[in-house]
Every structure is written in C-alpha cells, then in structure tokens.
Amino acid sequence: MGFRFVQTANPVEGFRFVRKASLVGKFHLARKVHPAGVFRFVREASSVEEIRFVQKANPVEGFRFVRKASLVGKFHLARKVHPAGGFRFVQKANPVEGFRFVRMASLVEGFHFVRKASPVEDFRSVQKVRLVGDCHFATKVRPVESFHAVRKVAERLVRMVHACAL
Structure with a gap:
C-alpha cells in the first residue's frame, strides 16, 4: 500500500528525502538538511481535489x-526566503505542457533542483518516478557544474x- 523513498546525498550536504505514497494518491514528504535541521518540508496531497504544500525553515x-x-x-508556486538564504523557487504547470520547477540554492547548500525544465533552457533530468503521473527531477548538482546531473536513482x-509492495 505505497512506498517509502529515501535519498541520501553527499555526507557534507547531509540531505535526506523521504516519500510515502499510497494507492489512493495521498502522500507525505519530509526533508531535513544537515546540520542543525536547516529546514523541513511536508506535503499532503488529495487524489481528488487539491494539493497543499507548506514548508517552514x-x-x-x-x-x-x-x-x-x-x-x-x-x-x-512562489517562495520568499531571508536574503541570507539565497534561494529562488519558481514553478508553473498546466495539464497540457506539464510543469517546470527550478530551484537554485546558495553556494553553501550547493545543489540545484530541476523538474521537467523547458528544452530551451537546457536543463537535465536524471530520474523518472511514477506516482499519480510522471515526475522528473534532478538533484545533488554541484554549483560549479550548473545543471549537470550527478545521481541516477x-x-x-x-x-x-x-519491495514495499510485497
């Protein structure tokens, strides 16, 4: 009845991503950034109506x-952070063209997150996940390498x- 997905990045980054999904489309995500728990991320989705996504640092x-x-x-989506954080987050979607998701972290965090970017923008995706639809994302990119994907999971x-379905 669903699955848990854990992704661990470079120990220096200390990044964990846990996803739990059920057959009815509800899921929760939690993410904690090391050290000192810089932020947490929780999302609840209904398979029928709407998605609510609240993130607090x-x-x-x-x-x-x-x-x-x-x-x-x-x-x-729009996210505003304290200027010292150096984050930018933009996402748009429609049922025909899919969605774009670009996240640029500061040099301290050291990663970029791209979801199904426009081919014109020349982003790279390395992972396909089937949930309620197709989800593409790339993470753990060193800033000096821009959007070059470094992990395939x-x-x-x-x-x-x-394994969880058994």
Whole structure:
C-alpha cells in the first residue's frame, strides 16, 4: 500500500528525502538538511481535489511556502526566503505542457533542483518516478557544474517500491 523513498546525498550536504505514497494518491514528504535541521518540508496531497504544500525553515532562514493545485492541474508556486538564504523557487504547470520547477540554492547548500525544465533552457533530468503521473527531477548538482546531473536513482526507487509492495 505505497512506498517509502529515501535519498541520501553527499555526507557534507547531509540531505535526506523521504516519500510515502499510497494507492489512493495521498502522500507525505519530509526533508531535513544537515546540520542543525536547516529546514523541513511536508506535503499532503488529495487524489481528488487539491494539493497543499507548506514548508517552514528555522527562524534564521525565515520562509514559508504554500502550494495549491486545482482539479485541472494548474498551479503556481512562489517562495520568499531571508536574503541570507539565497534561494529562488519558481514553478508553473498546466495539464497540457506539464510543469517546470527550478530551484537554485546558495553556494553553501550547493545543489540545484530541476523538474521537467523547458528544452530551451537546457536543463537535465536524471530520474523518472511514477506516482499519480510522471515526475522528473534532478538533484545533488554541484554549483560549479550548473545543471549537470550527478545521481541516477530511478532503478533503486523501483526496487524499493516493489519491495514495499510485497
């Protein structure tokens, strides 16, 4: 009845990503950044109506993130952070063209996150995940290498899904 997906990045980055999905489309995500738990990320989704996405950083980072998705799949996201955090986050989607997701972290965090970027923008995706639809994302990119993907974990995720289904 679902699966858990754990992704661990470079120990220096200390990044963990846990996803739990059920057959009815509800899922939760939690992410913690080392050291000192810089931020946490929680998302709950309904397979019928809307998606709500709330992200809170610790008081030093000082940001909040909320996403709502309509039944037809259109949604917009915006995140504001404390200037010291150096994050930018833009996402747009529609049911025909899919979605774009670009996250640029500061040099301290040292990673980029790209979801199904426009071919014109020349981003790279390395992972395909089947949930309620197709999800493409690339993570753990060193800033000096821009959007060059460094990890492929789709096969590992498939094995984990099968293992949890048993």
